[in-house]
Amino acid sequence: ETGVTQSPTHLIKTRGQQVTLRCSSQSGHNTVSWYQQALGQGPQFIFQYYREEENGRGNFPPRFSGLQFPNYSSELNVNALELDDSALYLCASSLSFLAGINEQFFGPGTRLTVL
Amino acid sequence: GESVGLHLPTLSVQEGDNSIINCAYSNSASDYFIWYKQESGKGPQFIIDIRSNMDKRQGQRVTVLLNKTVKHLSLQIAATQPGDSAVYFCAETSGTYKYIFGTGTRLKVLA
Numbered sequence: 001e002t003g004v005t006q007s008p009t010h011l012i013k014t015r016g017q018q019v020t021l022r023c024s025s026q027s028g029h030n031t032v033s034w035y036q037q038a039l040g041q042g043p044q045f046i047f048q049y050y051r052e053e054e055n056g057r058g059n060f061p062p063r064f065s066g067l068q069f070p071n072y073s074s075e076l077n078v079n080a081l082e083l084d085d086s087a088l089y090l091c092a093s094s095l096s097f098l099a100g101i102n103e104q105f106f107g108p109g110t111r112l113t114v115l
Numbered sequence: 116g117e118s119v120g121l122h123l124p125t126l127s128v129q130e131g132d133n134s135i136i137n138c139a140y141s142n143s144a145s146d147y148f149i150w151y152k153q154e155s156g157k158g159p160q161f162i163i164d165i166r167s168n169m170d171k172r173q174g175q176r177v178t179v180l181l182n183k184t185v186k187h188l189s190l191q192i193a194a195t196q197p198g199d200s201a202v203y204f205c206a207e208t209s210g211t212y213k214y215i216f217g218t219g220t221r222l223k224v225l226a
Contacts, residue, residue, distance in 0.1 A: 106159045
């Protein structure tokens with residue numbers, strides 16, 4: 001069984017640029033959630049994707065967008081990067097919450113630095 | 116609003132002692148709680164969970180206690196080892212898509 005993987009591991013961008021982060025969910029999981037974790041803080045929910053559609057969203061602006069593909073992998077896109085976007089971005093996969101409460105399995109994260 | 120917080124930002128314990136990490140939550144509708152361990156440079160790792168219809172759940176060396184009356188969650192680690200050094204997060208959900216995490220407690224195990 002393959003766990004959650006994310007790419008790239010690290011990324012450096014400059015303010016105003018755009019970035020795409022990628023996530024492959026754990027085998028058998030059809031739901032992907034994205035979180036932002038600032039240094040010294042707990043993860044903050046960005047949004048969740050289920051069956052290729054956004055299933056819920058946290059308090060993040062529209063410049064944070066995502067996609068889910070038929071194989072359940074997912075992308076997080078951030079436009080017009082700001083310095084405060086520097087953080088660890090975590091992807092978590094799970095079975096659909098419609099089947100009941102399910103544990104989320106996290107990937108190792110992508111460390112984004114915005115200069 | 117909804118929040119999950121922790122009382123102590125850093126906890127230092129002697130190797131072999133028991134550790135207790137606490138968490139308070141404010142959403143009375145929350146019905147599933149999870150403890151995660153996060154080591155430096157890694158994503159959160161599931162430790163143990165508990166549903167709201169339970170007061171206590173035990174795992175290997177870990178126990179989670181849930182007090183719904185005062186909205187309090189705790190993680191007990193028995194015979195703390197150096198490998199237990201990490202940041203511990205509690206998280207809660209009310210069965211929706213959203214998990215709410217606390218700010219974390221750093222556990223330092225002293226030799």
